[in-house]
Amino acid sequence: MKEKILELLKNSGNDFLSGQKISEALGVSRAAIWKHINRIKEDGYKIEAISRKGYRIISSPDILTFEEIRNHLNTESIGKNIIYCDSVDSTNLKAKELAEVGQEHGTVVISEEQTTGRGRLGRNFISPKHKGIWMSIILRPDIITENISQITLIGAAAVQSAIMKMGVKTSIKWPNDIVLNSKKVCGILTEMSGEINHINYLIMGIGVNVNLDEEDIPLDLKEKATSIKLENGKSMDRKILLANILNIFEKLYIEFVQNDNIKETIDICRKNSILIGKDIQVINRGKVTTAKAIDISDKGELVIENNKGTIEHVVSGEVSIRGIYGYSE
Incomplete structure (x- = not known):
């Protein structure tokens, strides 16, 4: 019910919405609406209430509902x-x-x-x-x-x-x-x-x-x-x-x-890759090897050139990658 009242208030924008209209829309008493309005206020919403005009939202809290x-x-x-x-x-x-x-x-x-x-x-x-x-x-x-x-x-x-x-x-x-x-x-x-x-x-x-x-x-x-x-x-x-x-x-x-x-x-x-073109470390089962990140394949694998000059494709979840310069995981 609280969510439905909040939706009605938001849809009314800067206009006041009377308790009577909310009551008719939701089929509940005006006393029940008043209780839910107070709960909405407790959630951090600033509600303006004026007699014979109704309610409107002045500001909303920074919450991710x-x-x-x-x-x-x-x-x-x-x-x-x-x-x-x-x-x-x-x-x-x-x-x-x-x-x-x-x-x-x-x-x-x-x-x-x-x-x-x-x-x-x-x-x-x-x-x-x-x-x-x-x-x-x-x-x-x-x-x-x-x-x-x-x-x-x-x-x-x-x-x-x-x-x-x-x-x-x-x-x-x-x-x-x-x-x-x-x-x-x-x-x-x-x-x-x-x-x-x-x-x-x-x-x-x-x-x-x-x-x-x-x-x-x-x-x-x-x-x-x-x-x-x-x-x-x-x-x-x-x-x-x-x-x-x-x-x-x-x-x-x-x-x-x-x-x-x-x-x-x-x-x-x-x-937007931070790795491509840079020297990196590949850590796999505790073994650390140096390589160069060459590309990301069409399947999403990291393409590397190892220190022997061999091209390898690394699949997500098999290794950890740590940049040698600056950022490290």
């Missing part, structure tokens, strides 16, 4: 069902629980903070409250399991394009990090449930350091991690950035899953 981003969304399924949390241990864990009981494709679990967020290889992922975008998308793609790594590239391309759409130039560190001024601002963690020849579901966790301040970055991560705000000098609208990510992701995802076309994603990853 569906009601707050719906006007910026143009997707068919991705983000049309948002499970919003004030705080969770991990959005990936929550999304897995929901996927296991049949939650629909495209559902997004988003939280204002994570208390035990995780990155690749079990690393901790710092997720302070109201400062970033911490979300997980439930996906049910009808693809062969060997193409799962390409879904991660779609996530990276979507975040990269969404940030650049808002005027900030970032780069992609293949396959799953977004880098700004040689420091990480986003990590992507894709996890799968399925069998050898069948995918039950994928969970794509995306964490973006949007408006973190200096004190939010742990001392041991200051050389490796940053936020868009710290590097850009001003806060970014999290709602618009979130909607941009979901809009672009769905477009690239549909093109891949329905049309078997990953070209646009690969083009974005190539054009």
Whole structure:
């Protein structure tokens, strides 16, 4: 009921909406409406109420609910069902629980903070409250399991394009990090449930350091991690950035899953790669080798030239890549 009242108020714009009209539209008493209005205020909305005129929204809080981003969304399924949390241990864990009981494709679990967020290889992922975008998308793609790594590239391309759409130039560190001024601002963690020849579901966790301040970055991560705000000098609208990510992701995802076309994603990853043309380290099962990143293949593999001059194709998930210069994972 609270969400329906909020939707009516938002649709009325700057005009007042009378309690009587809300009552008639929703079939509830004006006393019930008044109680829900107070709950909406508790969520951080500033509501003006004038006798015989009604209610109108003066300002909205910086929260990432569906009601707050719906006007910026143009997707068919991705983000049309948002499970919003004030705080969770991990959005990936929550999304897995929901996927296991049949939650629909495209559902997004988003939280204002994570208390035990995780990155690749079990690393901790710092997720302070109201400062970033911490979300997980439930996906049910009808693809062969060997193409799962390409879904991660779609996530990276979507975040990269969404940030650049808002005027900030970032780069992609293949396959799953977004880098700004040689420091990480986003990590992507894709996890799968399925069998050898069948995918039950994928969970794509995306964490973006949007408006973190200096004190939010742990001392041991200051050389490796940053936020868009710290590097850009001003806060970014999290709602618009979130909607941009979901809009672009769905477009690239549909093109891949329905049309078997990953070209646009690969083009974005190539054009914005921080690795191509640079010397790198390939770490595989504890063994470190030096190589040069040559390209990203049409299938999304990292093409490298090893120290013996041999060309190799590295598949996401098999190795870790660390840049020798500047940024390192």
